[in-house]
Amino acid sequence: MVGWEFPPHHTGGLGVHCYELTKELTRMGHSVTFLTPFKGPFTEVPGVTFRSPGGDRERAGIPLEAYEELPGPGPGAMEGIDGYNRWIAELPDAAGHDVIHVHDWFGTVGGADAARRTGRPMVVTIHSTEYDRSLGHPWPDVLAREQLGLDAADRVIAVSRHLKQQLVDRYAANPAKVRVVYNAVRPSERLSPLAQSRAIVLYVGRLAAMKGVDTFLRAAARVAPNVPGALFVVAGEGPEYPRLVTLAVHLGISDRVLFLGHVSEEERDVLLASASVFVLPSVVEPFGIAALEAMAAGVPAVVSKTSGVAEIAAGIFAVDFWDIDEFASRIAELLEYPALRLAMGEGGRWSALKEGWAERALQTVEVYAEVLRDAPRKRA
Amino acid sequence: MKIVLYLHLHQPWRLARFRYLDLGSGRSYFDDARNLDLFRGIAERSYRPTLDALLDALEHHSEFRVSLSLTGTFIEQADRAAPDVVQRIAALVRTGRVALVAETYYHSLAFLLPPPELAEEVALHRRMLKERFGVEPKVLRMTELAYSDDLARFAEGERFHGMLAEGWEGLLAGQSPTQVYCAASAPTVQVLLRHYPLSDDIGFRFSSHEWAEYPLTSEKYASWIARTPGEVVGLFMDFETFGEHHPASTGILDFLRALPDAVAREPHLGWATVEEAVRIHPKGTVSAPVTVSWADQNRDLGAWLGNDLQRSAFEAAKKVGTLVRRLGDPELLTTWRKLLTSDHFYYMYVGGHGADLGVHQYFSSYGSPYDAYANYMNALTDLRQRAVQGLR
Numbered sequence: 207m208v209g210w211e212f213p214p215h216h217t218g219g220l221g222v223h224c225y226e227l228t229k230e231l232t233r234m235g236h237s238v239t240f241l242t243p244f245k246g247p248f249t250e251v252p253g254v255t256f257r258s259p260g261g262d263r264e265r266a267g268i269p270l271e272a273y274e275e276l277p278g279p280g281p282g283a284m285e286g287i288d289g290y291n292r293w294i295a296e297l298p299d300a301a302g303h304d305v306i307h308v309h310d311w312f313g314t315v316g317g318a319d320a321a322r323r324t325g326r327p328m329v330v331t332i333h334s335t336e337y338d339r340s341l342g343h344p345w346p347d348v349l350a351r352e353q354l355g356l357d358a359a360d361r362v363i364a365v366s367r368h369l370k371q372q373l374v375d376r377y378a379a380n381p382a383k384v385r386v387v388y389n390a391v392r393p394s395e396r397l398s399p400l401a402q403s404r405a406i407v408l409y410v411g412r413l414a415a416m417k418g419v420d421t422f423l424r425a426a427a428r429v430a431p432n433v434p435g436a437l438f439v440v441a442g443e444g445p446e447y448p449r450l451v452t453l454a455v456h457l458g459i460s461d462r463v464l465f466l467g468h469v470s471e472e473e474r475d476v477l478l479a480s481a482s483v484f485v486l487p488s489v490v491e492p493f494g495i496a497a498l499e500a501m502a503a504g505v506p507a508v509v510s511k512t513s514g515v516a517e518i519a520a521g522i523f524a525v526d527f528w529d530i531d532e533f534a535s536r537i538a539e540l541l542e543y544p545a546l547r548l549a550m551g552e553g554g555r556w557s558a559l560k561e562g563w564a565e566r567a568l569q570t571v572e573v574y575a576e577v578l579r580d581a582p583r584k585r586a
Numbered sequence: 587m588k589i590v591l592y593l594h595l596h597q598p599w600r601l602a603r604f605r606y607l608d609l610g611s612g613r614s615y616f617d618d619a620r621n622l623d624l625f626r627g628i629a630e631r632s633y634r635p636t637l638d639a640l641l642d643a644l645e646h647h648s649e650f651r652v653s654l655s656l657t658g659t660f661i662e663q664a665d666r667a668a669p670d671v672v673q674r675i676a677a678l679v680r681t682g683r684v685a686l687v688a689e690t691y692y693h694s695l696a697f698l699l700p701p702p703e704l705a706e707e708v709a710l711h712r713r714m715l716k717e718r719f720g721v722e723p724k725v726l727r728m729t730e731l732a733y734s735d736d737l738a739r740f741a742e743g744e745r746f747h748g749m750l751a752e753g754w755e756g757l758l759a760g761q762s763p764t765q766v767y768c769a770a771s772a773p774t775v776q777v778l779l780r781h782y783p784l785s786d787d788i789g790f791r792f793s794s795h796e797w798a799e800y801p802l803t804s805e806k807y808a809s810w811i812a813r814t815p816g817e818v819v820g821l822f823m824d825f826e827t828f829g830e831h832h833p834a835s836t837g838i839l840d841f842l843r844a845l846p847d848a849v850a851r852e853p854h855l856g857w858a859t860v861e862e863a864v865r866i867h868p869k870g871t872v873s874a875p876v877t878v879s880w881a882d883q884n885r886d887l888g889a890w891l892g893n894d895l896q897r898s899a900f901e902a903a904k905k906v907g908t909l910v911r912r913l914g915d916p917e918l919l920t921t922w923r924k925l926l927t928s929d930h931f932y933y934m935y936v937g938g939h940g941a942d943l944g945v946h947q948y949f950s951s952y953g954s955p956y957d958a959y960a961n962y963m964n965a966l967t968d969l970r971q972r973a974v975q976g977l978r
Contacts (some may be wrong), residue, residue, distance in 0.1 A: 444900055524953075538606040
């Protein structure tokens with residue numbers, strides 16, 4: 207498995223997905239070699255061998271320290287990634303694996319080379335696209351690597367139907383070879399809420415432009431006068447933070463919004479236990495696992511329609527990402543109608559936990575089985 | 587054996603999306619354009635061809651009878667979307683072999699509201715039937731075929747001769763569904779029962795390829811009725827069974843057109859309207875301490891008031907009703923009554939048995955029961971605010 211981030215070192219859905227997937231795959235009896243450019247230590251998973259180019263550092267030419275922080279676009283960033291890919295391409299024991307499974311774009315070049323060299327089938331999982339991450343201003347180098355991965359893959363896994371459609375539309379992926387395997391969440395113990403008298407409307411996630419947190423604030427400004435007690439909590443950090451704080455001031459709701467900065471998973475769970483409504487207003491959201499986590503904790507979620515999570519979750523309000531009035535109305539409805547909040551909380555919880563990572567791993571293995579059925583033809 | 591074919595015509599005033607932020611905006615709760623559009627579509631697919639088939643049957647078979655119920659909200663929409671549908675119904679009534687059945691004007695659960703709502707809605711409906719069709723109905727049906735001892739007493743007080751009810755084992759207590767009974771609680775009210783297996787053969791199973799009896803021909807169906815022991819068989823169903831629930835392509839309309847002939851070939855079969863049928867001598871009594879309906883597997887009111895969302899919405903509607911009645915503004919009263927239509931609560935149904943859930947989703951105009959509830963509560967909250975302002 208050609209990966210990138212992995213717990214405890216992860217920032218997004220990709221790391222969680224790889225962790226949960228490898229855990230279930232090994233539980234099913236498969237063994238996984240997980241490639242990552244990062245230096246460990248990683249959360250141990252029995253049956254998973256972690257390999258990073260650190261050991262072969264000189265040969266691969268990887269400035270390992272660079273990966274202590276995720277590289278962003280800029281001069282020199284791709285050199286390290288190129289090194290990571292060269293290292294993957296030349297791994298001597300790649301042929302000892304049945305399937306080469308690449309996540310996103312980081313290792314597509316090396317993964318495709320290794321697949322070609324060994325005749326092994328390649329599966330690529332796309333968690334998000336460069337178009338979405340950059341809000342329509344893609345970095346060509348990344349785009350090219352995504353395209354290469356999609357073209358070289360025998361099967362592609364998208365984490366939502368919405369994302370699959372995007373792969374077909376923007377990358378000309380052959381829809382017949384794209385499968386959809388959603389993310390999942392694990393049931394967590396139910397914590398008791400914080401002692402508080404105010405209703406909490408919660409956003410948890412990065413403060414990036416694609417997350418649409420400004421919509422959250424604008425909706426909050428419309429809910430606030432109608433629901434005097436409600437407190438709007440923004441948990442997370444990111445480049446948009448200064449702009450969002452300024453926006454809250456301009457909207458006249460700085461006394462109603464709490465910016466918490468980065469929160470740990472434990473802190474997030476406490477917040478979820480106390481929240482009345484969870485909001486995920488992303489402009490683009492290939493999946494939106496944060497909403498699924500909220501639902502699993504019994505918190506009704508209002509998400510943008512484009513979120514992949516809206517495709518599988520029944521107890522959810524899905525809203526056009528630009529429709530601030532509708533976001534505000536949905537939030538107010540959940541705050542004002544307790545029967546709705548309870549029913550949707552229960553319905554959402556059931557819907558979020560209906561299929562877990564075990565099912566997702568099974569669906570992934572089905573894709574492996576497909577490419578293995580085709581593999582002899584490929585080699586011939 | 588007399589066949590009582592009884593068809594129910596109803597359309598609710600569905601709500602527009604009325605947001606929480608729309609409270610106090612003066613916007614209408616109802617999406618008239620969409621409602622009338624839906625009506626036109628159903629008129630094309632179901633009402634017109636089916637009414638024509640019925641008129642044809644009445645013209646060619648002097649024995650043929652049919653009974654109809656039409657809600658006030660149905661007639662209001664028909665007047666605006668497809669007036670010819672009303673004319674077709676009037677033509678049926680003029681044959682003298684069609685009975686119209688009384689009910690609540692708004693297809694509501696008014697029987698669960700404090701008096702005088704139920705009596706007023708039934709009176710409104712009676713007046714409509716009288717004014718529009720010159721008919722004074724003698725048989726009453728409650729929304730969703732609800733029946734109980736209390737409702738039979740109500741029917742007696744309103745001088746109805748009969749009521750319709752589901753031929754459910756719980757109600758019959760071992761008696762046959764193909765006889766006429768006397769209401770245990772109201773001796774002057776006769777109870778006419780829906781034969782649900784035979785009714786559902788048409789209503790639910792007709793177009794199912796998985797059904798062992800598929801395809802159902804009118805001859806086969808008539809022979810089943812002929813083999814059924816008893817005096818009267820109630821085939822009660824939605825009018826839209828013909829052409830809408832089962833599209834014309836399934837052959838449902840041909841089945842209906844061929845049925846009178848097939849029945850005529852069975853020597854012991856005939857037809858009766860509900861009013862003729864309630865004159866048959868009763869074979870015993872039926873009693874329903876708890877309300878029985880024709881819906882879902884449980885035949886109770888669970889489809890409308892089974893979950894917390896539905897109960898909370900209905901309770902809220904009840905409270906707003908008190909304010910609206912105190913204010914006495916006729917426009918607000920009418921709006922409130924349009925919100926009582928049972929369909930609004932039906933859309934809030936959440937879970938339950940697989941088959942029932944499918945039926946509920948088919949009829950829902952919302953993405954989810956949560957949508958339905960939030961939207962309904964917004965409209966109701968707005969109405970409450972208007973009533974409160976009016977009372978100040």
